[in-house]
Amino acid sequence: MDLKEQIGKKADIVNEALKKSLSLKGLKIHDAMRHLIFGGGKRLRPVIAMVSCEAVGGKKEDCIPFAVAVELIHNFTLLHDDIMDKDDFRRGMKTTHVVFGEPRAIIAGDALFARAYEEILKLKIKPEKLKILLEDFSEMIREIAEGQDMDIDFEERTDVLEEEYLKMVEKKTARIIKTSAMGGAVIGNGSKEQVENLSEYGRLIGVGFQIWDDVLGLVGDPKRTGKPVGNDVRRGKKTLIVVHGLNHAGDEDKKTLLNTLGKENAANEEIETIIEILRKTNSIDYAKNMALSLVEKAKENLEVLPDSDSKQILSMLAEYCVGRDK
Template sequence: MGKYDELFGRVKTMAKAVDEKIFELIPEREPKNLYDAARHYPLAGGKRVRPFVVLRATEAVGGDPEKALYPAAAVEFIHNYSLVHDDIMDMDELRRGRPTVHKVWGVNMAILAGDLLFSKAFEAIARAEVSPEKKARILEVLVKTSNELCEGQALDIEFETREEVTVDEYLKMISGKTGALFDGSATIGAIVGTEDEEYIKALSKWGRNVGIAFQIWDDVLDLIADEEKLGKPVGSDIRKGKKTLIVSHFFQHASEEDKAEFMKVFGKYAGDAKGDALIHDEKVKEEVAKAIELLKKYGSIDYAAQYAKNLVKEANEALKVLPESEARKDLELLAEFLVEREF
């Protein structure tokens, strides 16, 4: 991945500047449990991709990235608040290789920590060094983004109890769950840096497409990646019965016989505490491998991979209205990386 090395270097450098603002807003203070819980995920690292998008979007439209640091922190707070609450809903025990917030501090404190991170996002916007008019507009985008995140998550929960989800339904869900925050990040960055509506719209479209592509590629990797690189067993989405674009495409095209065969495995270990312990069981691996073969038979994995790549192509096409710059190039490279990565 040599062509991405310089990009990653800049992502790391900018992450440090954003982290200064993050930990200024969530310092070590009383009540200790609340602030320790709220700091848990930010301290675990993470690449700060969304804050990077905010800063680079500001620069890509000719603005000063220094003025975008608090808005970039706000976006990361929203992202982390959603992770804390998602982990509670999914009963996940690990995140970024660490025990989840609710696992360490209990569900009640985790809910409060998520709420604190959410409110800190608005405190960050209040501190932004932009005009009151821009501040109001950024707040509007942040509120819309948060609304869409909740709507996407609600649809995801609703889909768990349904046997089939159409391609359009899945795309609507993922547009809220992952598309909204990338869209919000790029849009907020553009608002900080410019008054030009054409530029703001172009970055909004870029963010939405890239956010959706990011999730679809994640779903593809779950089925085709190298387990060592992925850091989790291949096919875990199948065992958990996770509705994805791949599964939606399969259900639209498969024969009744193949659907029935697939359903013998799909969701077999959803909500099963022993499910994770069984992942290395040879019989389970065999079952999952058969299910993946069925998805391949109907071209469902290739369909999703191509869909993600087309979204990125469209996203980068939208950026062509912006002047050429290193910042614009970084956004284009980031989008490409998100659908070429192996983990």
């Protein structure tokens, strides 16, 4: 089975639904809402929602509004992240706030947030299931904000623990993937065990996904990732790699790490020195191995599902999260 083809088919369905959802016209905010979302993206979260729905015996068509909702929220967070991080480019194009200005980009993000709830209310499911989804969706958005707050706080700290980093990633990155898988299972009328296992599957691959992203940000090919090497170092981000490195580097290397972290104008040579230190402490391999381990645990949660193409796709998606190069 070709995973790229399977993702592509479902991504096409999501894209058509997104076009309808964001067909609003007449104001500049409407163009701002569309700018990032139609500039690319893997559509990983809505695909996971739809495949999870099918994996428990549901129909992907029933899940489309929910799949659109999670993609809208994902882009809402990216739009606001770009403002906070002062990023000028994403997906190889100028970010929304660069094109439309910060005030309009902020309200465009808010409008995507609202539109997501409008999409969820289109679901044709029992009221008790809708209540479950809405409660989880609201909790997810709060936790994403909490994770972002933790990430901001970590930039100013040199004593971040591995457990704190993992908790931050669970909230900021993994929570929406957890919700995607869980929501799909609820809409597909999965059993309590299937819903719980798919929720855990989403959480685990979400954390693994972010750790792998941290690896790519340090040693990935900028032509593939679309991000400059060492961007996280220049911003002072406390990734798992950096947290591990700070805890295992010698005094001189630790001093070099601390002096370079958060240095926005750090030269490429300085970034190369940091990468060498993090290789010496085995921090890059440590992060890679943790991501791979999380994915293996995630796949174990799929054992409650009946054998099907959808189950196989979920397993392949988990592996993709830690095998991609962008």
